[in-house]
Amino acid sequence: MTERILDYLRTRPSDGPRLVVDIDVVRDNYLAFAKAMPDTRVFYAVKANPAHEILELLAKLGSCFDCASIGEIEMVLAVGATADRISFGNTIKKERDIARAYERGVRLFAVDCESEVEKIARAAPGSKVFCRILCDGAGAEWPLSRKFGCQPEIAPRVLELAHRLGLVAHGLSFHVGSQQTNPKMWDEALASSAAIFRELAERGIQLSMVNLGGGFPTRYLRDIPKVQAYGQAIFDSLCKHFGNRIPETIIEPGRGMVGNAGIIESEVILVSKKSDDPSEPRWVYLDIGKFHGLAETIDEAIRYPIRTRHDGSEMGPCVIAGPTCDSVDVLYEKTPYLLPFSLEIGDKVLIEGTGAYTTTYSTECFNGMPGLRQIVI
Numbered sequence: 001m002t003e004r005i006l007d008y009l010r011t012r013p014s015d016g017p018r019l020v021v022d023i024d025v026v027r028d029n030y031l032a033f034a035k036a037m038p039d040t041r042v043f044y045a046v047k048a049n050p051a052h053e054i055l056e057l058l059a060k061l062g063s064c065f066d067c068a069s070i071g072e073i074e075m076v077l078a079v080g081a082t083a084d085r086i087s088f089g090n091t092i093k094k095e096r097d098i099a100r101a102y103e104r105g106v107r108l109f110a111v112d113c114e115s116e117v118e119k120i121a122r123a124a125p126g127s128k129v130f131c132r133i134l135c136d137g138a139g140a141e142w143p144l145s146r147k148f149g150c151q152p153e154i155a156p157r158v159l160e161l162a163h164r165l166g167l168v169a170h171g172l173s174f175h176v177g178s179q180q181t182n183p184k185m186w187d188e189a190l191a192s193s194a195a196i197f198r199e200l201a202e203r204g205i206q207l208s209m210v211n212l213g214g215g216f217p218t219r220y221l222r223d224i225p226k227v228q229a230y231g232q233a234i235f236d237s238l239c240k241h242f243g244n245r246i247p248e249t250i251i252e253p254g255r256g257m258v259g260n261a262g263i264i265e266s267e268v269i270l271v272s273k274k275s276d277d278p279s280e281p282r283w284v285y286l287d288i289g290k291f292h293g294l295a296e297t298i299d300e301a302i303r304y305p306i307r308t309r310h311d312g313s314e315m316g317p318c319v320i321a322g323p324t325c326d327s328v329d330v331l332y333e334k335t336p337y338l339l340p341f342s343l344e345i346g347d348k349v350l351i352e353g354t355g356a357y358t359t360t361y362s363t364e365c366f367n368g369m370p371g372l373r374q375i376v377i
C-alpha cells in the first residue's frame with residue numbers, strides 16, 4: 001500500500017473500478033532484481049502489465065523484454081527499446097509472426113519441440129533459440145505446468161536440430177510456476193539444465209544461456225521471501241550444478257516486477273443474505289470480478305488482500321462475487337473471506353497486489369461493462 005496511491009484515490013474520487021499503479025514501486029522492484037542478481041539480465045514479462053509508462057520506465061532503466069506476440073513486440077519497440085533487447089518467448093508462434101518479428105530485428109526465440117525449430121529455421125534464419133524444459137510447478141500458487149516445455153530428455157534433440165538447421169543453439173529455459181514461494185524450486189531444473197549442457201557439449205554443441213523464467217512472487221496475504229533469498233538460492237544451485245562454468249543467465253519476472261505496484265479501488269454494490277440461517281455467509285457483490293481483472297481468483301488460487309474503511313471492527317465470513325450475470329463470476333466461496341460486519345453498500349474497498357495480471361485479463365464490454373481502467377502515477 002503506497003501513500004502516493006492512497007493520496008491519488010483520496011484527492012480524485014471517481015466512479016470505479018480503477019487500478020492505480022505507482023511507477024516508483026516498479027522502479028524499486030527492478031533495482032532490487034538487478035541488485036539481488038547482478039550477473040543476470042532482466043527480461044520483463046510484458047504480459048503481466050503492458051502499460052506504456054511501465055514499459056517506458058523499464059526500457060530507460062535498461063531492462064530487456066520477454067514478449068509473447070507481435071502485439072507485445074510492437075508495444076516494446078514503441079517505447080524505444082531496440083529489437084536486440086527482445087525475446088520472443090512464447091513457444092507457440094505462427095510462422096508468419098516469427099517472420100514479422102525477424103523483420104523487426106528480433107533474433108532470440110523460444111522453442112519446445114522440433115516443429116517449432118523448423119518454423120524458426122525457415123522464418124528467422126540464423127537466430128538464437130533456447131529450448132524450454134518442463135517443470136512441475138510444485139510450490140507455485142499459479143502453476144504453469146504441462147502446456148509449455150518438453151521433457152528434459154527431448155531437449156538435446158530439439159537443440160541439435162536447431163544447430164543442424166543453421167540456428168544458434170543458445171540455451172535452455174524453464175518456469176518454476178508463477179507465485180513460487182519456495183526459492184529452492186529452481187534447483188531441480190538447474191540440475192537438468194546442467195546435464196543437458198554436458199550432453200550437448202559431448203556432441204560438440206556449446207550452449208551458453210539459461211533462462212531462469214519468472215515465478216518471483218508478490219506479497220498477498222502471506223509473507224514471502226525477499227528477492228535476495230531467490231538470488232542466493234539460484235546462485236547456490238548454479239554453482240552446485242555448473243561448477244566454475246556458470247552460464248549466462250536471464251530472468252523474466254512479471255508478477256514480481258509489478259504485482260505490488262498496483263491497487264484496485266472497487267465499490268460494494270450489494271451485501272445480501274440468502275437465507276435466515278445465521279451460519280450462512282453474507283454475499284458481497286463488488287463492481288469488479290473474474291471478467292474485469294480478477295481472473296486469477298480462478299480456483300481461488302490467488303487470494304488478494306482486501307481493505308475496507310471498517311478494518312479493525314468485527315469480521316465475519318463472506319462469499320465475494322463480481323457484478324456480471326455469469327454465475328462463475330464468484331471470487332471466493334469455497335474458502336469464505338472475512339470482511340467486517342459493518343461493510344455497507346456503496347463502501348469502497350481496496351484490493352491490494354493487483355498490479356500484475358489484471359488489466360490484461362479484463363474483458364471489454366461483457367454485460368456492457370468497460371474493461372478495467374488503469375492509471376499510472
Ligand SMILES: *Cc1c(COP(=O)(O)O)cnc(C)c1O
Binds near residue numbers: 045048
Ligand atoms: C508469464 C511468463 C513469465 C512471468 O512469470 P511471473 O511468474 O509473472 O514472473 C515469464 N516467462 C514466461 C515465458 C512467461 O510465460
